[in-house]
Amino acid sequence: MTGHGHIPEATVARLPLYLRGLDELLVNGAGTVSSDELADVAGVNAAKVRKDLSHLGTYGTRGVGYDAEYLRFEISRALGVANTWPVVVCGFGNLGRALANHTGFTDRGFPILAAIDTDPEKVGTTLDGVPIRAPRELVRVVKDNHIAIGVIATPPEAAQDAVDRLIEAGIRSIMSFAPTVLVVPDDVEIRSVDLATELQILGFHLTGSDSPGSG
Amino acid sequence: MTGHGHIPEATVARLPLYLRGLDELLVNGAGTVSSDELADVAGVNAAKVRKDLSHLGTYGTRGVGYDAEYLRFEISRALGVANTWPVVVCGFGNLGRALANHTGFTDRGFPILAAIDTDPEKVGTTLDGVPIRAPRELVRVVKDNHIAIGVIATPPEAAQDAVDRLIEAGIRSIMSFAPTVLVVPDDVEIRSVDLATELQILGFHLTGSDSPGSG
DNA sequence: CCCTGTGAAAAGGTTCACAGCA
DNA sequence: TGCTGTGAACCTTTTCACAGGG
Numbered sequence: 196m197t198g199h200g201h202i203p204e205a206t207v208a209r210l211p212l213y214l215r216g217l218d219e220l221l222v223n224g225a226g227t228v229s230s231d232e233l234a235d236v237a238g239v240n241a242a243k244v245r246k247d248l249s250h251l252g253t254y255g256t257r258g259v260g261y262d263a264e265y266l267r268f269e270i271s272r273a274l275g276v277a278n279t280w281p282v283v284v285c286g287f288g289n290l291g292r293a294l295a296n297h298t299g300f301t302d303r304g305f306p307i308l309a310a311i312d313t314d315p316e317k318v319g320t321t322l323d324g325v326p327i328r329a330p331r332e333l334v335r336v337v338k339d340n341h342i343a344i345g346v347i348a349t350p351p352e353a354a355q356d357a358v359d360r361l362i363e364a365g366i367r368s369i370m371s372f373a374p375t376v377l378v379v380p381d382d383v384e385i386r387s388v389d390l391a392t393e394l395q396i397l398g399f400h401l402t403g404s405d406s407p408g409s410g
Numbered sequence: 411m412t413g414h415g416h417i418p419e420a421t422v423a424r425l426p427l428y429l430r431g432l433d434e435l436l437v438n439g440a441g442t443v444s445s446d447e448l449a450d451v452a453g454v455n456a457a458k459v460r461k462d463l464s465h466l467g468t469y470g471t472r473g474v475g476y477d478a479e480y481l482r483f484e485i486s487r488a489l490g491v492a493n494t495w496p497v498v499v500c501g502f503g504n505l506g507r508a509l510a511n512h513t514g515f516t517d518r519g520f521p522i523l524a525a526i527d528t529d530p531e532k533v534g535t536t537l538d539g540v541p542i543r544a545p546r547e548l549v550r551v552v553k554d555n556h557i558a559i560g561v562i563a564t565p566p567e568a569a570q571d572a573v574d575r576l577i578e579a580g581i582r583s584i585m586s587f588a589p590t591v592l593v594v595p596d597d598v599e600i601r602s603v604d605l606a607t608e609l610q611i612l613g614f615h616l617t618g619s620d621s622p623g624s625g
Numbered sequence: 626c627c628c629t630g631t632g633a634a635a636a637g638g639t640t641c642a643c644a645g646c647a
Numbered sequence: 648t649g650c651t652g653t654g655a656a657c658c659t660t661t662t663c664a665c666a667g668g669g
Binding site: 202208212235274275278297303305390395397400 | 425612
């Protein structure tokens, strides 16, 4: 049997780490990988690795480990990474452009094929290899480039509007960097990364320690 | 009583969202806030809001809600946001510079006071208002600026080295954007954000839907 | 009647420990 | 002997549902 019914969200969130770890091990010439080794390079513990992988199928050999190449293939397939998912970035300011220059996206199957910006000076030009279009052109941009994922890198005030347009254009997977709550229908998945929020969580653990700043 | 013993991690991770939501409500002139309203602007449900806040203390009034201003104060205090935590960014490439231009950090109490880069052409200059120093100067930079948090924006190969130097310099809170596992002692907290990993998680949910890319 | 604060129940995730196969 | 695969125990988090004060 291939592809078990439901894979827990916590497991899904770790599959990319295993993939990253496997790539590292494969570069170093690994043929077989134990749950211990994979745990090390993925930064988790071995029990978790085994439980997680058991949700995909039984791809290991007792007493030996997993075939690195084959395991990589199966995780890739589960993640849909076998495919390429073109991305459109909404808001081409500092952050948007940094994302465009980040080779990690294209390398891992998420090429940024277009950007949307409201600035008339930018629209029609190509920056960092990415053609910039006006918001009203979004439907066409999505269709022409087979866009699968939208990234929100606009100021927070413009984020909900950008999300609404993406959804209108048929996009169902959105990643947002805007520090605001975004409302989407149930069938649209959205992941938010708020950098300042992350720092504040770190800040919590600083409290109670030594005093900071210009005390 | 003020400040309950242990606040669950899941709660800590949501406190910044409440803070963000409260700021929004306060700007709109809110005096009192119900768990329902706060839930809306924070993007969670009301039961969670009440449970989370109950871990900080009993700051609400039955039949009425929470005093917005006072609640904001208490959450800020719990998060240590009352203080300012200076940040050093390691690796001042595209991503590092985008972070420096992101006003959200300084606005929320995390000013980027220095950057570290290995490029001799950059060292000694000031880019985007941030002075750039060589890795060997890190200890002094941390001391002079009372740095509390280090951000890793280097290429993945250089990330562990940057982390090691930060720890040597006395930093105990690190946020990393490098797509690699980083090893740190138990008393150092590290949060990793891997943008490609986030996209791959989105990709998982795309699988099984419509076919992507250039067929 | 309204909304908080909280025990209790349910769900989800992690770790343990070992049977079973190579 | 070595390592996977997995039930069972354990822990965390979420949700429910309602008592109790304004």
